[in-house]
Amino acid sequence: MSEEKKTGADLVVDSLNNHGVDLVFGIPGAKIDRLFEKLDHPAEGSKAPKLIVTRHEQNAVFMAQAFSRITGKTGVVAVTSGPGVGNLASGLMTATAENDPVLAIGGQVQRKDLYRLTHQSTPSATLFAPITNYSVEIQDPNNISEIISNAFAAANGPKPGAAFVSLPQDVDEAEVTIDALPAVKPATFGAAATDDIAWLAEQVKTAELPVLLVGARGSDDATTDALHALLEQTTLPVVETYQGAGVISRELEEQTFFGRIGFFRNQVGDRLLAQSDLVITVGYDAIEYEPRNWNKNANLRIAAIDTQAVQIDNHFTPERQLVGTLADTLSALKEQIKGYELPAKSQDTLAALKADLRAAAEPTYTPAQPDLNHPLSIIKSLQAHMTDEMTLSSDIGSHYLWLGRHFKSYVPRHFLISNGMQTLGVGLPWAMAAAMVRPNAKSVSVSGDGGFFFSGMELATAVQLKLNTVHIVWQDNYHYDMVKFQEEVKYGGESAGVKFSDIDIVKFAESAGAKGLRVDTPDQLDAVLDEAFATEGPVVVEIPVDYSHNYELMSQLIDDAE
Numbered sequence: 001m002s003e004e005k006k007t008g009a010d011l012v013v014d015s016l017n018n019h020g021v022d023l024v025f026g027i028p029g030a031k032i033d034r035l036f037e038k039l040d041h042p043a044e045g046s047k048a049p050k051l052i053v054t055r056h057e058q059n060a061v062f063m064a065q066a067f068s069r070i071t072g073k074t075g076v077v078a079v080t081s082g083p084g085v086g087n088l089a090s091g092l093m094t095a096t097a098e099n100d101p102v103l104a105i106g107g108q109v110q111r112k113d114l115y116r117l118t119h120q121s122t123p124s125a126t127l128f129a130p131i132t133n134y135s136v137e138i139q140d141p142n143n144i145s146e147i148i149s150n151a152f153a154a155a156n157g158p159k160p161g162a163a164f165v166s167l168p169q170d171v172d173e174a175e176v177t178i179d180a181l182p183a184v185k186p187a188t189f190g191a192a193a194t195d196d197i198a199w200l201a202e203q204v205k206t207a208e209l210p211v212l213l214v215g216a217r218g219s220d221d222a223t224t225d226a227l228h229a230l231l232e233q234t235t236l237p238v239v240e241t242y243q244g245a246g247v248i249s250r251e252l253e254e255q256t257f258f259g260r261i262g263f264f265r266n267q268v269g270d271r272l273l274a275q276s277d278l279v280i281t282v283g284y285d286a287i288e289y290e291p292r293n294w295n296k297n298a299n300l301r302i303a304a305i306d307t308q309a310v311q312i313d314n315h316f317t318p319e320r321q322l323v324g325t326l327a328d329t330l331s332a333l334k335e336q337i338k339g340y341e342l343p344a345k346s347q348d349t350l351a352a353l354k355a356d357l358r359a360a361a362e363p364t365y366t367p368a369q370p371d372l373n374h375p376l377s378i379i380k381s382l383q384a385h386m387t388d389e390m391t392l393s394s395d396i397g398s399h400y401l402w403l404g405r406h407f408k409s410y411v412p413r414h415f416l417i418s419n420g421m422q423t424l425g426v427g428l429p430w431a432m433a434a435a436m437v438r439p440n441a442k443s444v445s446v447s448g449d450g451g452f453f454f455s456g457m458e459l460a461t462a463v464q465l466k467l468n469t470v471h472i473v474w475q476d477n478y479h480y481d482m483v484k485f486q487e488e489v490k491y492g493g494e495s496a497g498v499k500f501s502d503i504d505i506v507k508f509a510e511s512a513g514a515k516g517l518r519v520d521t522p523d524q525l526d527a528v529l530d531e532a533f534a535t536e537g538p539v540v541v542e543i544p545v546d547y548s549h550n551y552e553l554m555s556q557l558i559d560d561a562e
Contacts, residue, residue: 008141008172009034013048014180015148021049021076025060029080031169032107055457057084061091062429068100070437074155081107082120093131096161097420099216103151108168128164137166141174145181158308192322192329200303201336207278209346216243218283219412226327230334231256239269241288242419246409259357262404264554265293268357283326287420291316305329361406367546373522375402385529389441391434395427397448398481399474401553425454428471435467442468449475462538463513469538474545478502485550509540518542
C-alpha cells in the first residue's frame, strides 16, 4: 500500500505541534474543513492540538488570548472564510493592543477565486494588517510552515500581539512535499545597555521619591521574580496599571504597593506619581492609561525600562530608555542601587497615601434601595471567597472600574482585565480558558448585565466541557451603565441609548445547563457565594448592584496645582 499523501492541513498541524500548541479554539466551515478534520481526527500514530469548538468566533479569539496571557504560550484560533474571519476582528485587535500573542488561521476561497465576486471571498490579510503584528496569505502549499513560523515569531516579538494567516481552500487541501519546520528559539536580548543602567542607578540614589510604574509587559513571571528580588533588597513604592495587577506579592504589599491607575485621574497612585521626582516605567504601554492622565502637567522626570523603544508623547518623554529583557535589566539595577533608602520625609508621604488607599476600599454610603448591593461589599465578599491560585477575569462595565481599583491580586496574570481596547464580552471566555489551563482552581469572572450577553452563549460550551467556573453578573436593571453614568455627568443628568431589554439571568443560566443563583438581599451575599464556590461545574450568580454613586468615580480629579 502506498504511503498516504500529506496535505497542506497536515503541514499546518505539524507546524502547530512543533511550536508546542496545546489547544486550538474555533469554528469550522467548508473552506477550512480539512484542517478541522486533521485536528479532530488525527491519523493513527500522529498527534494534534486539542480542538475546542465555540459558539462564536469572537469568543474563540478571547479564549486564545486568555490562554496566551496565562500560560505565556501562543494562543491559536482557526475559523472559516468570510464572516468567520470577519468575526475575529475585535478579538485580534484586543490581543494586539494588550500584548497577548495569538495566531489566527482563517479559511479562504481557492486562489483562483480570490479576485472574483465569489461566495465568501474576502481580502482577509489586508483586513487584518492594521491590527496585527503580521498578516499574510499563503500562496504556495510548501510555504505553509515557514509562514506559520514567522507568524509565531511576530506574535511573540518585543511587543507581543496577534498574527493572522489566511489559508486558501486549495492550499489547505493541496499535496505538500516537505516537512514542517522545527520551532526556532526566540531571539534573546539580555539587559539594557550598561551605561544606561548605571545612569538610572545614580538617578535613584539621588531621588527623594522614586516610583516604579509597572505595566502589562512587566507582569510576566520572570520580570515579576526580578522585581520581587529588587524590592526585597531596596524598598521602593510601586503603582500598577490594571494589566500589571498582581506583580506585588502579599509579603511586599505593605511596604511597596500604592494602588493602581487606569481610568480617571483621582487615585492614590495618581497622587503618588504626581509627587514623584523620578518615575521608572517597567513594561508600561501608553494604551493602558494615557500619559496625559498620570503626567498631566508634563513635568515628571521619567526613565523607561521596556522591551522596545516607547512611543514618544507630549506627556511621555523619557530621559533614558533602557531597552532589553526586563528581568535582566531589573536584576542589574538591583545590584547597583543596593543601600538606597527613601528619605524620612518621603516615608511620611507614603504612610499618608497608604492610609488613604485603605480608606478608599471601605463603603462610604448606604445603597439607595434595600435589595441592592454596594460595589465594595461585593468585592469584599468576592475577595473572601477567592484564593491566590484562582483566576478572576473582568469584563468591561462599571464593575471593571471598581474591580480595577479595589480587587487585590497577589500573583501576576491571575486578575485578567481588558485595559487596552476595553472590549465588551471578554469575561466569560477568559474564565473558561483559565479553567482549562488552571483546572485545580476555581475560575471566576465578573460582567455587567450588558457584557454578559455579548458572550453568554458560551455558557453552554462551559457546561459541555464541565469547566469549574463561577460567573458573577452585576445587575443594574439592564443598562450599559459605564456609558450611562458618564453621559449623565456630561449631559446634565441625561443619558441616551443605554437601556436594553430584560432577560432573566438565572433562567438563562439554567437553560444552558448551568446552575443559576441570585442574591435577593444583601444579607444573602456571602451565603450565595458560598454555594456558588462549592458547586462543581459552571455557575452564574446574579447580584443586583447600586451604581447610584458611580459619578464619584470620575470626581475630584487631581488638578493642575497638585
